[in-house]
Amino acid sequence: MSSIIQLLPDHVANQIAAGEVVQRPASVVKELLENAVDAKATDIKLIIKDAGKSLVQVIDNGVGMSVTDSRLCFERHATSKIRLAEDLFSLDTKGFRGEALASIAAIAHVEMKTKQDQEELGTHIIIEGSKFVSQEVAVLPKGTSFAVKNLFFNIPARRNFLKSEVVEQRHIVDEFQRVALAHANIHFTMYHNGSEMFNLPPSNFRQRIVNVFSGKTNEKLVPIQESTEIVSIQGFVGKPEFAKKNRGEQFFFVNDRFIKSGYLHHAIMSAYEGLLKDGCQPSYFIYLNVPPNTIDINIHPTKTEIKFDDEHALYAILRSSIKHSLGQFNVAPVLDFDRDSNLDTPYDYQNKDASMPLIQVDAAFNPFSPEKPIKNSYSSSSSSSYRKPDTSHWEGLYVGLKNTTEEFSGMTEITEMEFESEEVTGSLFNEREVEEKINATYQIHKKYIVSPIKSGMVILDQQRAHQRVLYEQFLTNITVLQASSQQLLFPLHLYFSPGEIELILELQESLVQTGFIFEEINSDSIVISGLPVNVTESEVSILLEQLLSDLQDGIPENSFSQNDSISKSMAKSLAVKTGTLLTEREQENLVNSLFACREPGVSPFNKPTFITMSVEDIDKKFAI
Incomplete structure (x- = not known):
């Protein structure tokens, strides 16, 4: 064989x-x-x-x-x-x-x-x-x-x-x-x-980071330094206000070798607890030096994962060193209150004696007298500045009162008294008000919108519904090329890494069709002079960061798929979030806009936007 x-x-x-x-x-x-x-x-x-x-x-x-x-x-x-x-x-x-x-x-x-x-x-x-x-x-x-x-x-x-x-x-x-x-x-x-x-060019670690990630990175960095028998830590972490949606600027280096470690990343996120917005990721560039015999590099084909001998101690040291740096550079909140310099004693008053307040008592005042004497609140020192009112023409104040008094004095009895009658209606509300109450919408827990319909009621998820409305608006603007822009009085300067600039250049044509106007696109920054009508200036940075984060795994080569991805990302960024209080007008507008869409039943991410409950379904809930 x-x-x-x-x-x-x-x-x-x-x-x-x-x-x-x-x-x-x-x-x-x-x-x-x-x-x-x-x-x-x-x-x-x-x-x-x-x-x-x-x-x-x-x-x-x-x-x-x-x-x-x-x-x-x-x-x-x-x-x-x-x-x-x-x-x-x-x-x-x-x-x-x-x-x-x-x-x-x-x-x-x-x-x-x-x-x-x-x-x-x-x-x-x-x-x-x-x-x-x-x-x-x-x-x-x-x-x-x-x-x-x-x-x-x-x-x-x-x-x-x-x-x-x-x-x-x-x-x-x-x-x-x-x-x-x-x-x-x-x-x-x-x-x-x-x-x-x-x-x-050759430089120190901080300058190398700035050279790689544009010049504005320098103001975002907070240095960290710690040396123990287990590990020596140095590097930089980003300030919480500069946190982004994506995890692009996060680097661990162990003995000058780049690694990925979810365990150490959790230590850093724990150090930032209470300082970051939901969904935001801090940037960090951390260099760890450990004895070579305490790590095992040969556990992964790409050699980007390392096994440490004492991970728990490394976790605690890294977390505490970052917390210390954030507090030392006044990034994290501290218990001490800031001293107000306005409360300090001026130098001129340091050697002066305190002046006792003067107390004035009216000895002639008798609270039990039938007629209270008029209290003169003006002292002799201020009497010169007091001016008495002009009483030479006081008779003119009473002109016309004599006849009126005689008329009332001559009236001996009241023969008839008339009252204004109030019109009694058959309902507390008129028909128009009743109709408005029937068609009203209600918001529950700042998350759902309830609107009555003929068969029962409809319950909307406000965030998903708004995502569907915005998605179809953006997709229409991109494909039909009818987007309008609002000009900015002052151009908006935003800074990105070179890799993010490449993505923006790839998406520039589609973003212009949505209403963006790019005045300049440099190697590390962009200048925007116009925005879509429904985008505010404060939302631009969040919108672009979310867009770059969603498309970091790849931009679709098909133009329609690319426009679809951009519309989904922008709708997710700009949609009203759960926990936002909406007025009745906003609730009604959202309901009407949703059911005017082509596919109102699902969000752009294939999740239901609303459910309906009929009167029969409600009756079953009350059945015994």
């Missing part, structure tokens, strides 16, 4: 390993940048074309490789980072698996140029799908240059699963930012389709 189990060929094994290592162009960027950092480079360039589908190139001035190493680095499980199994628990480098270059070479065209400082000539190698095409000697500068072209050229199914260029580019930018933020002492440069996106 023939054997069933066979050893896989090297090129097949490399393609299978590439499924774990290389998921998209951003995975190639991560591996090449980390190799450049491990090579002790001080200047690293990243060149991208077509969001990494056509080209991903990393050029560094590191130590380079010899002729033997340049050929051996493309073999599976070949690495210079570890020698023994115990080295896995004392890692101070990035890449150590030894599968990255082999996996990348299996699914792309790779061209590598490398040279060591002490060598006169370097090595130029070309590989296509794990096959060595050429290897020759070349005159090269010190360092290494990796060019990965035509990613997934031999696996078209994987290439079809890639997202649009905007989405893939954003993933590349994310990986670039993670490496650049972890190593502020290295000069990083990034080019996309021939244009420079980032130029980050």
Whole structure:
């Protein structure tokens, strides 16, 4: 009987390993940048074309490789980072698996140029799908240059699963930012389709954060510093008033390695308890230094998750250090009241004696006398300023009273007295008022609106109903191109990260059709001079943040799907929230607007907007 189990060929094994290592162009960027950092480079360039589908190139001035190493680095499980199994628990480098270059070479065209400082000539190698095409000697500068072209050229199914260029580019930018933020002492440069996106000179951590996330980031940062036997913490957290809806600016670094940790994120959210609005996320850039033997990095294929020996102690230290920093910089509320300088004693009165108040008593005052004497409230000192009223023409005040008095005195008896009668109606309300009471709407718990109908009553969810109304309005404005704008007296300046600016540029045409007018779009800010009619100036920042958060996983390539996503996001941001008190006019307007929609029964997110209860259903509730 023939054997069933066979050893896989090297090129097949490399393609299978590439499924774990290389998921998209951003995975190639991560591996090449980390190799450049491990090579002790001080200047690293990243060149991208077509969001990494056509080209991903990393050029560094590191130590380079010899002729033997340049050929051996493309073999599976070949690495210079570890020698023994115990080295896995004392890692101070990035890449150590030894599968990255082999996996990348299996699914792309790779061209590598490398040279060591002490060598006169370097090595130029070309590989296509794990096959060595050429290897020759070349005159090269010190360092290494990796060019990965035509990613997934031999696996078209994987290439079809890639997202649009905007989405893939954003993933590349994310990986670039993670490496650049972890190593502020290295000069990083990034080019996309021939244009420079980032130029980050060597600096400290704070300046590197500002260079990556625009100039307004500096005023948002609160420094944190803590050193213990377990962990050394340094970095920055964002002020609560600058919290956003999305989680874009949240970074953990452990021994200069970017990680993701829901447990540590919960520690930070616990430190911000009571300071953030609902649904908002703070920004943070936290660098943790722990002994390498207290962590296990080799628990996840992408090496972005780490296991700590004592997570509970790390949780408590991180939470307390952030709370301390927020309180130290007057971000968190404290128990001490602010001293009012207006209550301080002036310098002129420090040596003066207090003057006793004067008490004046009227000795002639007798409360039991039948006629109370007129009290003269004016002292002798103020009598000179008092002016008596003019009584020379006092007779004129009583002209006409004599005849009136005589008339009343001559009237001996009252013969007839008439009273005004009130008209008695048959109902407490007139017909118009009764009709208005029947058609009235009522709000329950600031969440539901109840309106009577012929068969019973209808109960609306005010937030979902308003979402449906706004959604159809925005979608009509975008598709029919009839949106109107309100001009702002003063243009509105908003600041965003470079990745968010790219998304706004992609959505600019659709946003203009909704009523936005963009005066300028810079690399880190935008200037808005006009808004849609139903959007206020204070809602613009919240609306755009919600829109960017909803579309961070990808913008639909279809124009209708893109317009639909924008309309849904704007409707969710601007809809009246649960807990908002509505007037009767607003309630009636919402009810009428909902039932004028094309699909009033469901919200834009396929949730019911109203329910009906008939009189029979109500009778069943009272049945015994």
